[in-house]
Amino acid sequence: MSSKRTWFINLVLVFVMLMAGMGAASAAPPAQEEVTYTVKLGDNLWTLAEKYLGNGATYPAIVGHTNKKASADETFAYITNPDLIHPGWKLLIPSAEAAAEYLTTYAPKPVAGAPTEITLVDTNSGANFQTYWQETVIPQIQKDLGIKVNYLVGKESEQLERMKAWEKGKGDVHLLFVKPETVPNALAQGIELETLYPDRLDVIPNLGKCPRSYLMEVLGIDIGGKGALYWRSQYSLIYDSAYITNPPTSWKEFYDRRAEWKGHIGIVRPDAKSGASYRIPYSFLNAFVKMTDAEGKAIPLAELEKTQAWQDAWAKLVDWYTYAKLPLPAEPPNMFEDFNAGDTWISLYAMDYSLWSRSQGTMPPTIRSGFLSEGMVAGSDGYLIAPVNIPEEYKPVVLRLINYLLSDQQQVQLITTMWQYTGTDIWDKIPAEVWDVIPPWSKMEPARLIVANKDVENMIKEKGVELLVPK
Numbered sequence: 001m002s003s004k005r006t007w008f009i010n011l012v013l014v015f016v017m018l019m020a021g022m023g024a025a026s027a028a029p030p031a032q033e034e035v036t037y038t039v040k041l042g043d044n045l046w047t048l049a050e051k052y053l054g055n056g057a058t059y060p061a062i063v064g065h066t067n068k069k070a071s072a073d074e075t076f077a078y079i080t081n082p083d084l085i086h087p088g089w090k091l092l093i094p095s096a097e098a099a100a101e102y103l104t105t106y107a108p109k110p111v112a113g114a115p116t117e118i119t120l121v122d123t124n125s126g127a128n129f130q131t132y133w134q135e136t137v138i139p140q141i142q143k144d145l146g147i148k149v150n151y152l153v154g155k156e157s158e159q160l161e162r163m164k165a166w167e168k169g170k171g172d173v174h175l176l177f178v179k180p181e182t183v184p185n186a187l188a189q190g191i192e193l194e195t196l197y198p199d200r201l202d203v204i205p206n207l208g209k210c211p212r213s214y215l216m217e218v219l220g221i222d223i224g225g226k227g228a229l230y231w232r233s234q235y236s237l238i239y240d241s242a243y244i245t246n247p248p249t250s251w252k253e254f255y256d257r258r259a260e261w262k263g264h265i266g267i268v269r270p271d272a273k274s275g276a277s278y279r280i281p282y283s284f285l286n287a288f289v290k291m292t293d294a295e296g297k298a299i300p301l302a303e304l305e306k307t308q309a310w311q312d313a314w315a316k317l318v319d320w321y322t323y324a325k326l327p328l329p330a331e332p333p334n335m336f337e338d339f340n341a342g343d344t345w346i347s348l349y350a351m352d353y354s355l356w357s358r359s360q361g362t363m364p365p366t367i368r369s370g371f372l373s374e375g376m377v378a379g380s381d382g383y384l385i386a387p388v389n390i391p392e393e394y395k396p397v398v399l400r401l402i403n404y405l406l407s408d409q410q411q412v413q414l415i416t417t418m419w420q421y422t423g424t425d426i427w428d429k430i431p432a433e434v435w436d437v438i439p440p441w442s443k444m445e446p447a448r449l450i451v452a453n454k455d456v457e458n459m460i461k462e463k464g465v466e467l468l469v470p471k
Contacts, residue, residue: 034065034098039089045082048091053099061102064205065094071198080209080425094202102203115397117148118174123156123182124382128356132418133177137410145404147397156182163191163387171390175398179380180218183227192388194395196402197225203399204228206406209424214381219450220296226385228402229423231414233379234444235279236351237370238266243345250373251287255316258323266335266347267324270464274332278460279377280348281317281468282451287374288313291453301455322470336362348372350379351438355419369419369438375449382423 035052045059053061063079069092070076077089085091094102122133130153138149156178163171163186176182186193194200197215201208207215207228214229216222237254239247243264248254258265268276285291289309292298304310321328325344329335336357338344357363384405386398404410408429411422415430421441422430438444451457460468 034095035093037091037093039077039085039087039091041087043085043087045085048093049099052093053096055099055103058099058103060205061094061099061202062091063208064102064202065098066092067205067208068092068198068201071201078208081428082205098202115394116146117150118394118397118401119150119152119172120175120177121152121154121159121173122177123154123159124177124179124380125153126353128353129418129420136413136417137405140410141401141404145400147401149401156185160186160189160191163389164189166387166389168389169391171387173387174390174394175401176385176387177230178227178383178385180383183218183223183383183385184221186385187223187226193226194386194388194398195225196228196386196399199225200399203396204403204406206403206408206424209406209426211425214423218381218383220452227383228385228406230382230384230405231423232381232421232441234351234421234448235276235283235348235376235379236354236439236444237346237372237376238349238351238354239346239368239370240339240342240344240364240366241368242364242366243342247346247368247370248372249370251284252374254372255284255320258320261346262323263325264343264345265320265324266338266344266349267321267328268332268335268349269328269330270460270468272329272331275379276332276349277464278457279451281460281464282453282457283348283372283376283449284317284320285313285456286449287372288316291456296452298453298455301453301459304456318468321468324470326470328469333362339363339367348376352379352418352420355437371439371444371447373447375447377449377451382420 037048037052045062046056049059049062050056059082063082066076067078070078075090076092077085079085122130125133133151138151141147141149152173159173159176160182163173166172183193196204197207197210197212210229214232215225215227218227237247244261248257267280268274270277270281289304289307289312290299291304325338329338332349332353335344335347335349336354339347340363351369354363354367355369358365358367384402386395386402390398406424408424408426411424411426412429412431414420415422416434419438421444427441
C-alpha cells in the first residue's frame, strides 16, 4: 500500500474518532437536577427519558412530575396519554435521583427489601367484583408486582371504627377499596388519608389519566385528592335485543311507548334490599319534575308535593308501574330469572352486573345496554384510599399498587371483562367492539344522575310499596 494511501486512511480515521468524541461530548448526560423542557417536533417521552435520565423506562417519572407541576402551574402540560405529546408543551424532567427512586421503588416489578404482603379491605364490591378481585386481579398483582394481597371483604362502618382505634403507624389495613361516600365519611371522623392528587402524581403517574373533578370532589363534597378513582359505575337501560330492536333513548319515549312492552317491563319492588328499589323510580321522576333548585340543593318534599309538576310526574310513575311485569320481582335475581324466561324485556339496572350476568348464563346472551337522555342514576363509583396511619415501609408498596391498578392493561381488562366504565380516561384504548354492547362514555356521562333529593329517596323507600305497587 502506498504511503500516500496509508496517510489518507489514517487521516480519515482520526477525523472519525474526533467526530465521535465531539458527539459524545455533546450528548446530554443524565440530568442531576430537574429540567424544564419544551417539546419539539419528533419528540417522545421514551427518547427524552433516555437522553436526560439515561433510561427510557423512566418516562412515567416525567409524566408524574409534569402533571404534579401542572396542578400548581398551568403553563405546564397535563399529560393524560403518554403516547401523545405536542410541540410547545412544557414538561418537567425530574432529577436523575428522583427518576432512579421511581424506577427502583415504584416501577411495576418486585422491589428488594420492600414488604411483599399487604392487606386490602373491600367495602364496595358486590359478588361479581369480589370474584373478579380474587380470581383475576389478585393473582395478577402477585405475578406482576411480587406482592401477596390479603383480600378481605368488610363493612364501611366497622372498618372506620377499627381505623379510628389504630395506634400511630400501626395500621394493619394498607389499602381500601370503597364507595364514594366512604372517603368524606372517613375524613369527617378524623381518619387521615394520604393525599394522592396532586401530591403523589410523581410516583402514581397513571393517576393523571383520571378526571380531576372526580379526584377532588365526590357527591358534592370536597375530598382534596384523598382517593384514586378506579371505576365509574352506572345504571343503564337494559334490554333484550331479541325482543326490542329499537329501544327508547329517553324516559319520555319510554313512557310514551309503554304499551308496546306491557307486562314485560322489569321494575324491582320498592322494598327490595337492592338500590334499584329507589333508583328506578327516582330516575323516572327526574325526567318529569325538577327536584333540586338552581343551586343544586334538594327541594323539600313538602314543597314539591304542592306543585302541579310533581303531581303530574307522580301520576305518570304510578301509571308506568301498572305496565310492569307482575308481580314485581322481589330482588334483581328474580328479575334476571324473568329476563331468562322471556317474560321481561326491558328495565333499568346496574350495567356491569347485568352484562356480567349475561356471561354467567343468568341473563340472556342477547342483553344490551342503552341510555335515557334525561338521566339515569350513577351506581357506586370505586375509590382506592391509602390510610396515613400505617407503617412507613408499606407506603411505597401501596402507591405502586395503586399505579398498577390504574394502568391501561388493568383498566382495559376492567371494561372488557366486567363492563364497568374505567376510572381513567383511556377511551381511545378501548376495543371498538365494547361500544357495540354499551354506550360510549361521551354519551353516558351527560345522562349521569346523582340522587340529590334524599327526601324523595326516603319517601320511596318508606311508602313505595303502598303508593306504587299495583294492587
